[in-house]
Amino acid sequence: MADNLKFGLILANRNVVLRQNTVAELLDMARRAEDNPLFESVWVGDSLFVNPRLDFLTLLAAIASQTDRVLLGPACMGSFALRDPLVFAHHWVGLDQLAEGRARLIVCAGGGTGPVWDAESQALGIDPKDRRKIMLENMAVLRHLWTSDGQPFAGTFRRFDWLALELKPSPGGAQIWLATNTKRMAAVGGAGEASDLSVNRVAQYADGWMTHSIAPEAFRGSWNRILQAAQNLGRNTEYFDNCLYYNINIDDDKDRALRSVSAFLNEYYNFEFAQGQLDNMLTWGSPAHCIEALRAYRGKGVKRIAFRLCTQGDPFGQFERLARDVLPYINE
DSSP: OTTOOEEEEEEOTHHHHTTSSOHHHHHHHHHHHHHOTTEEEEEEEEOSSSSOOSOHHHHHHHHHHHOSSSEEEEEEETTGGGSOHHHHHHHHHHHHHHTTTOBOEEEOOOOOOSHHHHHHHHHTTOOGGGHHHHHHHHHHHHHHHHHOSSOOEEOSSOEEOSOOOOSOOOTTTTOEEEEOOGGGBOOSSSTTOBOHHHHHHHHHHOSEEEEESOOHHHHHHHHHHHHHHHHHTTOOOTTOEEEEEEEEEEOSSHHHHHHHHHHHHHHHHTSOOOHHHHHHHEEEEOHHHHHHHHHTTTTTTOOEEEEEEOOSSOHHHHHHHIIIIIHHHHTO
16 A cells, blocks of 8 residues: 555664674674565664764675665765765765665764764864755765766865766665754744755755654655655656654563663763653654554655664564564554
């Protein structure tokens, strides 16, 4: 059915840095998603020195070599503005070849504050106020290299000529989605919908959208506005795609689930989340409670939901509960 949701799995690759999981365990989890027909995608996080993670390209290459079916990609690529787009264009085509067209690139500007954030930006020669501008220009650089050869490119931050990337990405691998987060949300057109800035940016520059911490009706309103804005620009939106990033913990003891997700998120982001923030970020509790919350996204324009299992306990147990007790009942 058209309203049926697809499901993805987000691997917590920062957990390797935090000594919560090993690389072998992440690969095991990816293979479990591959072997379960309820999952159609596997995603990993990305950052460099702020809340560092196991490198996403290396991890995705390993996953690509051990899977044949699921889509793969970063959710989202927070270091995109920090990386040399000429080098990354080459690296991404390599991953696309390994994944045989299953790679999907989701970029974002990244975000943060504090001394590590400032040190990272300074070391990489990036003015934080230019980060989103660089992100958009880097998207243009990739598309230029992937669709033309030897033609000049003249941007604000990057200029070059006579370059040809002879190996091009597949149609799917050439898609670039844009992620916007809750900091870019505003009450526009309906409570909690994406801001006009976010809507217009996705409509003009991207092939898809990822977001999180958004209510079902707000997602529908935001997605409809993105499609309309893109159509107003003369773009074909038939291939436009989206993904809802979703944090979850499944436990019949709701208080225990809340303690688990709080500990996970506070350590993962090195930040103490308030109760109100947690209420907007995730769902926790019994399978029935989670099913009810997730069913609300059907028919609201959401194409897929990608789940991050928020636990410092047993992520494999959470995976089994999600696959056995929740996902089979969402599309009923």
